[in-house]
Amino acid sequence: MIAIHILCQFDIMELLGYITNWGIIIMLEIQEASKPLKLYFDMEEFNDDTKERVKKADIILLPNFDIKDGVDRAFQPDTVTFYKYSIANKDNYLEIELFENKGQEKFLALHSFDIWIPLMYIGSSILLPGAINLVSSYVYERMKGRPNDEPTVHFNLLIEDKEKGKSKHLTYKGPIEGFEENFKKLDINRLWEDE
Amino acid sequence: MLSILKNELMEFADFSKLKVNINKIYFELNSKNYAEVIEICDSCVELCERIKEKAVNITMDEEMANSMFVVTSYCQMLKYYSIFWQTLISGRFKDSWIVLQDTIDKLVDVTKFTDISSGFGINDFNNHLTELEKLYPYNLFASSEMVIRTKRCSICNRSVLDIDCIHIPGNLYWGQKAVTKNEDIEFQAVALVSHPMDKRCIMEISGDTRTEKEKFALLDYFVKQINNPLQLFSLKNEDRYYYNEDYDVLGRNDKCSCGSKKKFKKCCGKNKYEKGTHNKIILIGGIKLEPLRKIKEFSF
Numbered sequence: 291m292i293a294i295h296i297l298c299q300f301d302i303m304e305l306l307g308y309i310t311n312w313g314i315i316i317m318l319e320i321q322e323a324s325k326p327l328k329l330y331f332d333m334e335e336f337n338d339d340t341k342e343r344v345k346k347a348d349i350i351l352l353p354n355f356d357i358k359d360g361v362d363r364a365f366q367p368d369t370v371t372f373y374k375y376s377i378a379n380k381d382n383y384l385e386i387e388l389f390e391n392k393g394q395e396k397f398l399a400l401h402s403f404d405i406w407i408p409l410m411y412i413g414s415s416i417l418l419p420g421a422i423n424l425v426s427s428y429v430y431e432r433m434k435g436r437p438n439d440e441p442t443v444h445f446n447l448l449i450e451d452k453e454k455g456k457s458k459h460l461t462y463k464g465p466i467e468g469f470e471e472n473f474k475k476l477d478i479n480r481l482w483e484d485e
Numbered sequence: 486m487l488s489i490l491k492n493e494l495m496e497f498a499d500f501s502k503l504k505v506n507i508n509k510i511y512f513e514l515n516s517k518n519y520a521e522v523i524e525i526c527d528s529c530v531e532l533c534e535r536i537k538e539k540a541v542n543i544t545m546d547e548e549m550a551n552s553m554f555v556v557t558s559y560c561q562m563l564k565y566y567s568i569f570w571q572t573l574i575s576g577r578f579k580d581s582w583i584v585l586q587d588t589i590d591k592l593v594d595v596t597k598f599t600d601i602s603s604g605f606g607i608n609d610f611n612n613h614l615t616e617l618e619k620l621y622p623y624n625l626f627a628s629s630e631m632v633i634r635t636k637r638c639s640i641c642n643r644s645v646l647d648i649d650c651i652h653i654p655g656n657l658y659w660g661q662k663a664v665t666k667n668e669d670i671e672f673q674a675v676a677l678v679s680h681p682m683d684k685r686c687i688m689e690i691s692g693d694t695r696t697e698k699e700k701f702a703l704l705d706y707f708v709k710q711i712n713n714p715l716q717l718f719s720l721k722n723e724d725r726y727y728y729n730e731d732y733d734v735l736g737r738n739d740k741c742s743c744g745s746k747k748k749f750k751k752c753c754g755k756n757k758y759e760k761g762t763h764n765k766i767i768l769i770g771g772i773k774l775e776p777l778r779k780i781k782e783f784s785f
Contacts, residue, residue: 359673360671361632361671361673364632370636370645370646370665371654371655373646374652374653374654375653378651378653388646392646395634395646396633396634397632397633398632398633399630399631399632399670401628401629401630401675401676401678401681401682402628402678402681402682403681403682404680432655434596434597434598435592435593435596435597435598436593436596437596437608437611438611438612438615441680
């Protein structure tokens with residue numbers, strides 16, 4: 291499954307290059323998605339204020355659903371720091387919003403020292419390089435002070451091309467050093483080609 | 486920010502004393518006088534507090550205040566490192582793990598705001614503490630999963646999502662590190678992980694009657710052989726074959742005890758050596774703690 295998805299984007303020699311020191315293959319998985327943001331907009335859990343607020347944003351951070359018993363939805367552990375880091379670094383010109391009713395935000399605190407980037411939505415592939423740069427610089431900042439740590443980066447990105455009426459779900463789970471490299475090799479134009 | 490110690494700051498009367506004290510720490514640590522190191526570190530922390538207070542209230546110098554946070558963390562790191570060695574020498578190996586984690590936490594606060602090539606032993610300490618962790622028999626840790634409903638900023642006490650809270654967790658503001666205060670926490674589970682947020686929650690086998698020296702054999706060997714807090718080393722694991730004397734009870738033509746019904750010489754007796762892990766401690770120099778000098782010593 292993983293190999294098939296990577297092979298769609300890269301050739302076999304590139305794939306071999308992704309075997310890391312830990313002996314695992316860096317994962318960048320691309321799947322079809324079906325109008326992901328509409329699903330959130332259709333939910334009654336979110337009030338009109340929330341829906342109106344996120345319409346203006348370039349990047350929307352989404353809560354994950356059905357992750358724990360008794361908890362309907364919650365954001366990934368790095369959400370607050372990532373969100374505030376993004377706002378403070380306004381030079382990226384990207385408006386960022388949390389898809390959640392004010393005061394109802396819940397956050398996961400997971401057990402490992404990994405980096406859990408919030409589930410992210412962008413409404414155009416033009417925003418992809420900016421979003422990836424933002425995540426990369428955040429990860430770099432997060433790792434300051436820990437030169438010998440090797441956490442795994444967990445990142446899920448929903449990207450929609452409204453003109454084409456298509457959506458993709460990109461999943462990255464792997465070491466820091468492979469993150470930017472993998473996304474740089476992603477051909478945005480080919481992303482929407484028919485499989 | 487630790488590089489501020491390379492400067493002379495006349496407007497802060499305590500600054501010269503701070504530098505003199507840090508030189509004393511280096512000397513006492515090198516001489517293994519851990520109690521003295523701890524005492525001087527405490528006085529350095531007091532000096533840093535005074536300098537920070539002046540920077541915040543009188544000179545209105547945020548960079549200075551933030552630098553004092555880093556210098557404080559550096560002194561606390563050296564203090565915990567000395568306590569760590571005291572604990573090791575007294576044979577309290579299990580306790581020493583916790584103190585090692587305290588040392589690492591302080592080093593993270595220093596390294597985050599300091600260029601690791603700027604000296605002060607930062608790069609060496611980072612590598613050294615990582616190697617020291619490897620001497621412990623801990624590979625799995627218990628770590629909790631939670632859902633947090635309220636997160637407050639440690640500096641302004643507002644909700645971290647309040648638009649008026651400008652503080653990014655982990656960053657420095659007027660000599661304070663912004664951290665998130667979690668409230669209304671719902672515990673979900675405890676998981677066993679190899680790379681936890683906090684390595685203090687260790688796993689132990691119930692009913693294990695071994696002594697501390699037996700449980701921490703590698704660490705015990707290390708302390709006996711390398712009783713030097715500034716000695717850098719690298720721990721390498723390699724496969725090695727060990728002779729298993731248990732096989733000596735069987736003759737070559739006896740049936741093998743493993744139940745294969747083959748002759749011992751054609752079964753397990755083919756190789757009386759078993760693969761095991763051999764730990765190799767390779768010495769690689771010492772942590773360099775260059776004494777801080779006064780600027781005028783450089784003038785001609």
